[in-house]
Amino acid sequence: MKPVSHLDSYRKQVTAGAPPIPEMGHPWQARVARSDGYDLHLVHRWNQAPHVAAFRQQAWTLPRWESRLQEQLSGDDVRPLLISWHGRPVIYTEVYRAARSAIARCYPARPHDLGLHVAVGELAMTDRGLVRSLLPRLTDALFEADPHCTRIVLEPDVRNTRAIRSFEAGGFVITDEIMLPNKVALLMVCKR
Template sequence: MKPVSHLDSYRLQLMADAPPVPDLPMPWDARVARSDGYDLHLVHRWNQAPHVAAFRRQAWTLPQWERRLAELLAGDDVRPVLIGWHGRPVIYTEIYRAARHAVAGCYQARPHDLGLNLAVGELVMTDRGLVRSLLPRLTDALFEADPHCTRIVLEPDVRDARAISSFEAGGFVAADEIMLPGKLALLMVCKR
């Protein structure tokens, strides 16, 4: 039998699993997005919408989104998730391990830090307080799902005032402006 080292629990913390899928309280729900059918078409359409494409810059073709979702689902770094409100999908998010993302080059990411990219798909659903209502519930659920996670980060485009305002209202604090591939972003942090 192998002896147990006092460092074993620390080593476990250094090796973070795939990002969790949050268990959200009603009226919210979350599920992993599929790379085909309804989910694929919905994610593709939402990312084509001008209010999303202007800041996410992922107005890719349907085959590109099919490949992207399939790659994410096959890996352990990012979870593509559809978040529903009263049973209707309203938000696409990618939950990622910050230490395995480009953002890790901009701050001292810990192995269990999580990152979020959020997009409200339908323009008619924006400016209704959905994101500011969701974020405290989402961060609580993610912290509960990963007890080693102490920080969740967002990195919106600095020009996206609507998103930044919603993220602040939802409990995130601006930390610094950072350069990421394709954008100047505002690093925002929510601590446990």
């Protein structure tokens, strides 16, 4: 087996597969969100919640979320995940290949860079330090699952100060202010 070199991430001819599914230890667990049943209804409800909808802008209908999840599950660009804490789903996360998304126009994305969208679904679970506790475990697990990945990025809305503080406390550094199709965001980076 050929040894892994982090320089592979810089080579233009290198392509990356689907984003990995992180394996985290207790009390965290991540699993792929299904496009039906409980998972679909939970993702839909969480994205309707005012504290999530204000910044994600995806308070879509149930059929649209079903379509979105089916599309993500059938492709190799995004993995929708439900993250549980002590067995209870608390966070919806999308792990995506940054080089294959709109953010790639805002910084020199490498093929194995990963991006994250993170939302605490229940308002009662916010301000408990969940995100700042999760992020180091999640980034470590993603780096371990993809040895070619050298950077993980976040792009929170500049107005979402609560999330930005949590992301900084979880190990991400603000590198730039960027324009994305639906928001002015901060580019935040966690390096291997």
